[in-house]
Amino acid sequence: MIQSKYLLILTICSVFIYVGVKFRNNTVATKIEPVIYYQLKDFNTVKKFDVHIHINTKETHFIQQAIADNFYFQDIVDDRPFGVIMDQQQSFAKIHLNNFPDQMNFATTFKVSNWDQKDWVKSTIAHLKQSFAQGATAVKIWKNIGMDLRDENGDFVMVDHPRIDSVLTFLSETGIPLLGHNGEPRDCWLPLEKMIFNQGYYGSHPEYHMYLHPEYPSYEDQINARDTMLEKHPNLNFMGAHLGSLEWSLEELAKRLDAYPLMRVDLTRMPNLKLHTFNNRQKTREFFITYQDRLIYGTDTAINPTDDPDELKDRIHQRWLDEWKFYATDNPLKLKGYGKLKGLKLPREVIDKIYFENASKLLGFKTMG
């Protein structure tokens, strides 16, 4: 009896010591008061925000599902060369914002088809000002810068280019955040057999598989250009899309979050996050707790005019619910190709930040409720 009492005290002590473990140079605060958690059934009652949505239609089925699931969201316009073009995306965004101003915000972007013109900076800033007047509250910069756009000498234009600096200085001064999809997952530069998750995509799209195109900038070139950009603009509110293209390493991501205090990342690389958890759940939890103010929930869902309304609603609802399971509970989950893992069961205050407060602060988004 006495022995088991000592064992219990020892176990409690070791729990507190373990909670104090460091993730790089940030100490996870030791909590004496009991930690509160959400459950699966709280999914509907908790206010949530999906920071990475692309609506390519004037239909509202997605928005109806968001309202039903207590989700707010950001619709992101970008300058992609396929599907619905930038101007059309922006006109859908304006219609939706007009009809659902309490449910969403939208991020605009700028074109580079006129890059060579002398007044590119001036006309880009004028376009951004006009978009802000129409309700945009953030700006997206896409991977075409770094992977497609070339200057007059045929060299790739990277995100730290001086001409882009002028636009970013404008954003820093106005406080409008930049959302950066810079580069691609590291898999893109690896041979198919060394990839973690993207064999299917790059296998069928060799034109985008950078391992086959060594004349293009390397993965390191992309990350270095992004880091240089952040060094040059310390007052820029920045959110790196897709875990800042550092999805493969929590250590590498932590280094950037430590180095750039205004950098946040969205969590739109769920298979990688599950793999980190599968490999080391404790370390992954510590990462989330340490950087709880810098991580923003998102799915990168595209809503297209060809979507069947019921299938779309069901798909997004199921995804949001499954991911809630991963973050808020320790329910068993599966990772295809690897096996079983347990959800992270993050404390309630961490869930509230990554699911709403961090996006709200970054974007100046407020709800009525």
Ligand SMILES: [Zn+2]
């Ligand atoms: Zn996206």
